[in-house]
Amino acid sequence: MLNHSSKIFVAGxxxxxxxxxxxxLRTLGYNNIVTRTHSELDLTRQAEVESFFxxxxxxxxxxxxxxxxxxxxxxxxxxxxxxxxxxxxxNVIHSAYLQKVSKLLFLGSSCIYPRMxxxxxxxxxxxxxxxxxxxxxxxxxxxxGLKMCDxxxxxxxxxxxxxxxxxxxxxxxxxxxxxxHVIPALIRKFHEAKAQGKSEVEIWxxxxxxxxxxxxxxxxxALVFLFENYSAEGHVNxxxxxxxxxxxxxxxxxxxxxxxxxxxxxxxxPDGTPRKIMDVSHINDLGWKAKTDLREGLTQAYAWALExxxx
Numbered sequence: 036m037l038n039h040s041s042k043i044f045v046a047g048x049x050x051x052x053x054x055x056x057x058x059x060l061r062t063l064g065y066n067n068i069v070t071r072t073h074s075e076l077d078l079t080r081q082a083e084v085e086s087f088f089x090x091x092x093x094x095x096x097x098x099x100x101x102x103x104x105x106x107x108x109x110x111x112x113x114x115x116x117x118x119x120x121x122x123x124x125x126n127v128i129h130s131a132y133l134q135k136v137s138k139l140l141f142l143g144s145s146c147i148y149p150r151m152x153x154x155x156x157x158x159x160x161x162x163x164x165x166x167x168x169x170x171x172x173x174x175x176x177x178x179x180g181l182k183m184c185d186x187x188x189x190x191x192x193x194x195x196x197x198x199x200x201x202x203x204x205x206x207x208x209x210x211x212x213x214x215x216h217v218i219p220a221l222i223r224k225f226h227e228a229k230a231q232g233k234s235e236v237e238i239w240x241x242x243x244x245x246x247x248x249x250x251x252x253x254x255x256x257a258l259v260f261l262f263e264n265y266s267a268e269g270h271v272n273x274x275x276x277x278x279x280x281x282x283x284x285x286x287x288x289x290x291x292x293x294x295x296x297x298x299x300x301x302x303x304x305p306d307g308t309p310r311k312i313m314d315v316s317h318i319n320d321l322g323w324k325a326k327t328d329l330r331e332g333l334t335q336a337y338a339w340a341l342e343x344x345x346x
Contacts, residue, residue, distance in 0.1 A: 042094045043060065045068055045096075046078060046096065046099060046127060047100030049072065050207065052203065054206065055254065055255035056259065084127060085133065088136075092134055093131075095140075097139075104214045110169055121180075124176065128180070131193070136193075137194060140195075140258060141183075141184050143177040145201045145247075146167060146170045147161060147181070148166075149163055150308055158314070162178070180197070181270045196267070196271070197269075199272050200254050200273045201272075201312070203254060204249075204336050205339070208251075208340075210346060218248065218333070222333075222336065224236050227346075234296045235296045236285075237299050237300075238285050240301065240307075241302045243282070244311075245280055245311070246281060246312075247274050254273055256326075273318055274315045276325065287333060291330065292337060
């Protein structure tokens with residue numbers, strides 16, 4: 036059983052999710068947290084990972100480390116996405132089994148679901164249809180990770196669980212000009228357009244696709260909740276349960292940043308999946324619901340980006 040003295044390895048602690056998980060753990064009194072930077076521990080190297088686990092012997096693991104990116108990055112670097120994510124998952128999950136880790140939580144992504152999955156997407160939609168081609172490599176890696184957790188639970192009795200978050204945003208997000216997700220990309224676009232006095236901002240696609248977004252500290256709360264209360268085969272969706280169009284999102288980000296120019300949509304750029312919202316009734320029934328309003332979360336995300344000099 037886990038308690039507040041348990042040693043918890045958070046893989047990916049510098050990323051948006053990992054950093055939020057550590058904030059939440061510390062808020063709840065878990066202070067024996069182990070982290071490693073990529074230069075200290077390369078999770079794609081089996082020998083390094085097995086040596087780390089044998090030396091540190093963590094009681095629990097949160098596997099939030101991953102190579103992530105938006106449509107452009109997924110389309111451009113598919114080999115990197117499938118190789119790096121598969122290697123990290125295999126090495127960490129297997130080493131956790133070898134060292135008899137008490138609990139492991141694996142982080143997936145809503146892109147594991149078929150492109151034309153029923154909406155909202157229930158957990159049992161997994162592997163019922165073709166994946167979205169623009170992020171297929173990443174999705175295949177994440178599906179493999181969650182199935183590893185299920186199979187290690189089934190064959191070895193490991194208490195390994197998986198959570199599938201929806202689109203995330205918040206502190207420590209990636210604001211790279213080409214490889215960022217939609218919210219940080221929009222924040223950067225509007226911030227720079229405002230600073231440069233531009234009259235309009237181009238938005239990729241038609242603006243019609245519907246997306247769901249979750250503030251990362253809400254996710255961290257959900258993950259620690261599952262860590263403490265959930266133990267079963269099968270992944271759990273984590274989301275806000277509400278969605279909006281990319282056009283509506285762009286308008287909200289525009290307002291939060293304070294850009295006063297026009298929006299111009301470019302239908303020549305890819306839209307991706309037409310709609311993607313998670314069915315979160317399972318985790319709601321377990322006792323968790325999202326709290327942070329989108330505008331409030333965007334305001335906090337923009338403030339963090341300004342304070343930390345990433346814009």
